[in-house]
Ligand SMILES: Nc1ncnc2c1ncn2[C@@H]1O[C@H](COP(=O)(O)OP(=O)(O)OP(=O)(O)O)[C@@H](O)[C@H]1O
């Protein structure tokens with residue numbers, strides 16, 4: 001269903017892909033009971049819904065826990081952030097994703113109170129904190145470069161935020177032990193940062209950020225300096241910490257895979273503007289803008305024209321028709337762009353009945369799939385074929401293309 005053979009010129013009446021069922025994703029309760037360390041490190045503020053045995057996502061509340069309303073920040077002529085409104089629920093893991101210079105760090109700095117907006121308001125737990133100094137906001141921050149004190153031991157680094165808040169030493173010891181236990185560094189308390197690997201240093205930075213039980217944990221590309229394997233391990237660690245502590249997390253990254261795999265919702269920024277704020281599955285399957293479609297995951301963009309009925313678009317290169325669903329109807333003849341993920345293109349034997357066929361330009365082995373770069377007339381297309389469905393192909397081979405039209409997205413140019 002929903003698959004069209006390129007060149008078949010068949011009209012279809014089905015709508016676009018299915019609505020994303022959030023309930024299925026959110027209803028995965030954790031049965032783990034809170035350990036002492038977890039209890040010691042629970043956030044300071046309002047009790048959180050993300051406890052053992054309760055649904056993972058925080059309940060939709062009329063008031064967001066962290067709220068940015070029409071926040072802008074300019075540096076002279078540079079508009080770093082424009083009219084950003086972002087409502088984050090308590091206990092949510094939100095990634096801020098965007099290319100370099102899109103305003104990600106600016107957003108975090110404004111939330112942390114290291115910087116202040118040119119206009120707009122920031123509310124935390126029902127309180128206007130727009131002009132509140134950083135230290136009274138109850139926010140923890142982890143930076144890309146760890147920012148550990150080189151002359152202090154692991155213990156002293158983690159204890160620092162508590163000591164600067166003049167906490168009694170028995171309390172400091174208990175909280176530091178609990179934080180180090182959570183990041184699994186109990187055995188390294190007496191080491192100096194230079195005696196640790198990059199991943200271990202980042203875990204110290206994490207422990208230091210969570211030790212005073214921040215209501216919100218901000219992380220600015222915390223894994224940027226780590227190699228791929230360590231990054232993957234740390235992603236799991238950070239997810240575990242989030243689940244166990246129930247802290248609201250804002251996580252900055254320019255790595256779309258990282259954002260897709262870790263977040264409850266992703267905010268995609270582009271040139272200081274919010275392009276889309278939605279769960280990963282929606283960002284990937286139903287990108288709101290061309291930019292989001294192109295930035296998150298690989299995509300084929302194809303020119304298309306609205307048919308006479310105003311409800312379908314003819315994709316010229318593929319000679320398939322895509323229903324408009326929510327976009328329609330549009331004026332016949334309107335030029336649009338259709339986006340199609342590589343996994344929604346399948347290769348079928350080319351028997352000459354379906355036009356010219358797509359010519360294989362290159363094949364790239366990905367482990368579980370093969371990426372095929374194809375040429376169809378003047379158009380370059382990328383198809384991703386699962387290994388079990390892949391028939392070995394050589395450059396120059398011709399295939400018919402099958403298109404999952406229900407997965408196509410349509411953008412008005
Ligand atoms: N203190 C500053 N003075 C002048 N311009 C600034 C300042 N801070 C940020 N900018 C500008 O604001 C824009 C957004 O910067 P920001 O640091 O938020 O980007 P980013 O998304 O974090 O990028 P990256 O992925 O490279 O870290 C950029 O154009 C940057 O040059």
Ligand SMILES: [Mg+2]
Nearest residue numbers: 104105106220
């Ligand atoms: Mg940055």
